[in-house]
Amino acid sequence: MIQNVILPSYLLENKHAYTLINEGTFIASKSKLHKKNKLYLRNTSHMMILLIKGEKVLHLEDDVHINNSQILFLSQNNYFISEIISSNNTYESILICFDDDFVLNFIKKYKLNINTTKQETVICIKKDIFLDTCVKTINEYFTKKLQNKVALLKLKTHELFLYTLSNNKDAFLAFLNNIVNTKSSRVQYILESNVDILNDISQMCQLTGLSKTALRKEMQKLYLKNPKEWLDMNRLLKAKTLLKTSNASISDIATSCGYSSVSWFIGQFKKYYKSTPYLFRQENL
Incomplete structure (x- = not known):
């Protein structure tokens, strides 16, 4: 059985199942619930997936397996995905959803030159010690009582973006380029898909x-x-x-x-x- 999930609205409609840090269209969620059914993600925003425990399988032409040693970036689109619990039967995942404006403001703020014609809707990045520390810090935001959580999380997301751009420049530029080039037709993409x-x-x-x-x-x-x-x-x-x-x-x-x-x-x-x-x-x- 396949479960339809519209993101990010599903997160806001099921707050009992998630811990949320959100403001407007910037939405971060943490879940410890493992969904047994294959999911059909109708993703109306862009997303970064940070796995803490367990795995996800993105069903493309060739299945892409993602575990807690990787970070997955998905642009607005529809995807089939499955969740797999860890060896000790636990599962934890963080989703960070962001819109076109978040990406465009990031590009403008850091004066980035998107000097590529390549476009990628999906990229998977291997974590190193720095990225692993970033993810651990983000994970702590969901449990600590902090003021300005959204602002802190946005800054940490920018930091993660910049580091990925430094270490995986071609792939991340292609991901950003896809968002920039599809922005003007975003409503059309969402409705028609x-x-x-x-x-x-x-x-x-x-x-x-x-x-x-x-x-x-x-x-x-x-x-x-x-x-x-x-x-x-x-x-x-x-x-x-x-x-x-x-x-x-x-x-x-x-x-x-x-x-x-x-x-x-x-x-x-x-x-x-x-x-x-x-x-x-x-x-x-």
Whole structure:
């Protein structure tokens, strides 16, 4: 069984399961809970994963195994990932989520020159003594009573970034370059990679982190459509595909595409495709 997890909103909605240090879109979480199911991470921000105990497996073309001797950087995208407990049946992991602005401010603050054409969405860095000390310090932030925890953690994250840039320059520049080059289309990337779970405009706002007004403005710029028009179009495209490729009933297809009633689905489908779902399926057998 695969569990869908939308990050970072899942962390904020399940505070009982995590220790959080957060402010706005900068969110750090620590968990000791091991998830047995494979996870489908719908990652709407960028992320750094620091393992304390146990392992993670990132399922790409070739599985990437990450343990507590490594640091994993993931840019905004969707990923399959599994968690593995340690030899003494324990698991601890820290996630640090950050947005485009955090990266752009980092680049500006330290006057970095992104002089590469390469782009990487995933990089895995081997820890040395310095990075291991950084991670241990970050881990202590979750247990110590400190003022300005967020500011301290942001500084430590910058320190970790700068050290990685010094020791793994090509890989980290390619990671930063990917973020810089996809920033202008971030909303588009997030919506189009998660269209299968979008059922209403409030979900679109939640995923993108935009208000309804800002979302409307962005959708008009990207698609020349308002959010409802775009959502209706993609719902019906999904329905069209299911009618062609599955044996699911029209009622089930209506539900899976976010329609509250079959009659409403049929009416919308007919309005858009000039045919009922039943006739469309018969014509495309």
